[in-house]
Amino acid sequence: MKNYRGIYMYEHAVDNEQIKIGVMGGTFDPIHYGHLAAAEAARVEFGLRKVIFMPAGSPPHKWLKEISDAEHRYRMTVLAISSNSGFEVSRLEVDKSGISYTIDTMKQLKKTYGEASDIYFIIGADTVMELLTWHKIGELLTLCKFIAVTRPGFNSRKMEQMIEEISSKYNEEIICLEVPLLEISSTDIRERIKNGRSVKYLLPEEVEAYIHEKGLYKE
Numbered sequence: 001m002k003n004y005r006g007i008y009m010y011e012h013a014v015d016n017e018q019i020k021i022g023v024m025g026g027t028f029d030p031i032h033y034g035h036l037a038a039a040e041a042a043r044v045e046f047g048l049r050k051v052i053f054m055p056a057g058s059p060p061h062k063w064l065k066e067i068s069d070a071e072h073r074y075r076m077t078v079l080a081i082s083s084n085s086g087f088e089v090s091r092l093e094v095d096k097s098g099i100s101y102t103i104d105t106m107k108q109l110k111k112t113y114g115e116a117s118d119i120y121f122i123i124g125a126d127t128v129m130e131l132l133t134w135h136k137i138g139e140l141l142t143l144c145k146f147i148a149v150t151r152p153g154f155n156s157r158k159m160e161q162m163i164e165e166i167s168s169k170y171n172e173e174i175i176c177l178e179v180p181l182l183e184i185s186s187t188d189i190r191e192r193i194k195n196g197r198s199v200k201y202l203l204p205e206e207v208e209a210y211i212h213e214k215g216l217y218k219e
Contacts, residue, residue: 018116018118019049019113019114019116019117020046020048020049020118021117021119021120022039022042022043022050022052022120022147023051023105023106023109023121023144024038024051024052025054025056025102025105025123026055027055027068027073028053028055028073028077028186029067029068029190030076030186030189030203030211030217031073031077031080031203031204031207032184032185032186032203033184033201033203033204034179034182034183034184034185035053036080036081036084036087036204037179037182038122038124038149038177038181039087039122040084040086041149041177042120042122042177043087046147048086050087050088051086051122052087052088052090052109053077053087053088053089053090054092054105055073055074055077055089055090055094056093056094056100057070057093057095057100058099058100070094071094072210074094075210076207076210079206079207080206080207092105092108093105101135101136102121102134102140103134103135103139103140106119106121106140106143106144107143118145119143119144120145120146120147120175121145121146122147122149123146125149125151125154125156125176128146128162128163128174129159131146131166132165137166137170138169141166141170141172145173145175146175147174147175147177148176148177149177149178149179149182150177150178150179150182151179152178152180154178154182156176159176184202193216193217193218194217194219
């Protein structure tokens with residue numbers, strides 16, 4: 001089993017240097033190939049120096065749902081991204097006490113990488129529908145650019161209407177990016193494991209091995 005610590009540290013930006021950083025947030029319960037494909041597509045498409053995977057500690061929108069321990073989700077994420085030098089994992093939200101608000105994370109990243117840095121926050125298309133309920137969404141939209149990833153054939157009419165509403169209200173753009181493999185879902189993977197079905201080729205082998213080693217998602 002690979003080491004989970006030791007190499008995932010923030011670099012500090014040179015004063016006034018404009019850095020393009022991607023952030024992939026989520027519970028990652030568990031992380032799968034859809035997350036990785038979306039992050040890599042955004043990294044290449046927008047010329048990002050790297051994509052930081054940000055496992056949520058106590059996400060405000062999922063407080064009523066039972067999610068796995070943050071340390072397990074962090075370790076699975078480390079295993080999943082280990083072969084891609086353009087990916088990193090942050091413990092920023094995992095180590096934070098209390099609710100993890102995205103705006104606090106973005107403010108911290110701005111301090112780390114400098115106010116001139118461009119931060120691209122990568123979200124799923126379904127999440128766009130929830131954005132107006134996010135904590136201080138107006139201010140958050142000024143701190144980062146949102147990339148909404150969709151799968152081929154996705155019915156985007158409702159999402160486009162929401163994007164237009166957000167753009168009109170806050171005068172900020174949300175970028176859309178079509179990515180394959182997004183039909184894979186963490187919910188389906190958990191159900192498959194619970195029912196003893198195969199999850200091979202849905203997530204990295206290292207993550208699958210970790211899940212079985214720790215007995216995660218069993219009834």
